Amino acid sequence: MNLHVENISVELEKKTILRDVSLKVRSGEFVGLIGPNGSGKSTLLKSIYRALKPRCGFISLDGADVYELSARQSAQRMAVVRQESSIEFDFTVMEIVMMGRSPHKKLFQSDTAADSRIGEEALERVGMQEYASRSFFSLSGGEKKRVLIARALAQQAEFLVLDEPTNHLDVRYQLQVMNLVKTLGITVFSSLHDLNMAAMYCDRLYVLSGGELVASGTPEEVLEPGVIRDVFGVETEVVTHPGTGKKHVYFFSEAVSSQRQKVKA
Numbered sequence: 001m002n003l004h005v006e007n008i009s010v011e012l013e014k015k016t017i018l019r020d021v022s023l024k025v026r027s028g029e030f031v032g033l034i035g036p037n038g039s040g041k042s043t044l045l046k047s048i049y050r051a052l053k054p055r056c057g058f059i060s061l062d063g064a065d066v067y068e069l070s071a072r073q074s075a076q077r078m079a080v081v082r083q084e085s086s087i088e089f090d091f092t093v094m095e096i097v098m099m100g101r102s103p104h105k106k107l108f109q110s111d112t113a114a115d116s117r118i119g120e121e122a123l124e125r126v127g128m129q130e131y132a133s134r135s136f137f138s139l140s141g142g143e144k145k146r147v148l149i150a151r152a153l154a155q156q157a158e159f160l161v162l163d164e165p166t167n168h169l170d171v172r173y174q175l176q177v178m179n180l181v182k183t184l185g186i187t188v189f190s191s192l193h194d195l196n197m198a199a200m201y202c203d204r205l206y207v208l209s210g211g212e213l214v215a216s217g218t219p220e221e222v223l224e225p226g227v228i229r230d231v232f233g234v235e236t237e238v239v240t241h242p243g244t245g246k247k248h249v250y251f252f253s254e255a256v257s258s259q260r261q262k263v264k265a
């Protein structure tokens, strides 16, 4: 599934939130979206998953305008894990996961044995099978996140949109979720705060700053101290890990940063 975003701009309450944003995610790629708080990452993702219509521009999945698709057609193509869960009523974990099957069924059609198997497998893939009958509201933030990822997996869409998927997760589950997403073999577009996770797992990155795309490329091309300084306003040292060949970003406390700058001067 190929995503094309062409020249979209978004205005909210008379303020420009996204300005002339264009990007591509090619079939099978895992592409990350990074940028500071308030730079417009969630707004861009919302425009893609049709929660917020841009003022102008065009967004397509395999050539089809996402705003021309029915809700069902859209859900068959695209699964979304939002930053905040939108679950308002208490369901069991398995009920939540099985909601992912609804785009594949007719109205009021009950779950088949195959649907249940897909739901169980999705729960297993995020390590939550023991929680199937637990109330969703009783879960911790990280457990909820894993269940919502399982629901997206049960949806079996070919394009996955993730808004900070590792938010709330401890380091083991951050790695588990990123490994899982990487091995799905589907097209993924994900906002990420952790630059080292982005370096480890993403094929390409887009960088948003103040509502505009300011850099793009492989993590090796994008994760440079100059780019990170300009966009995030922090000093870093970026090294290539000798074993993996991946970039690793080291951050410094303000005191160490100013000491380093004095030494350079």
Ligand SMILES: Nc1ncnc2c1ncn2[C@@H]1O[C@H](COP(=O)(O)OP(=O)(O)OP(=O)(O)O)[C@@H](O)[C@H]1O
Residues within 6 Å of the ligand: 012, 013, 017, 035, 036, 037, 038, 039, 040, 041, 042, 043, 044
């Ligand atoms: N409904 C709204 N009305 C007005 N401004 C909004 C609205 N929704 C978001 N914004 C503003 O748009 C800007 C971009 O917000 P957005 O949530 O897209 O940023 P983000 O990059 O995802 O941030 P974070 O990393 O903090 O999640 C922010 O300044 C935010 O205050």
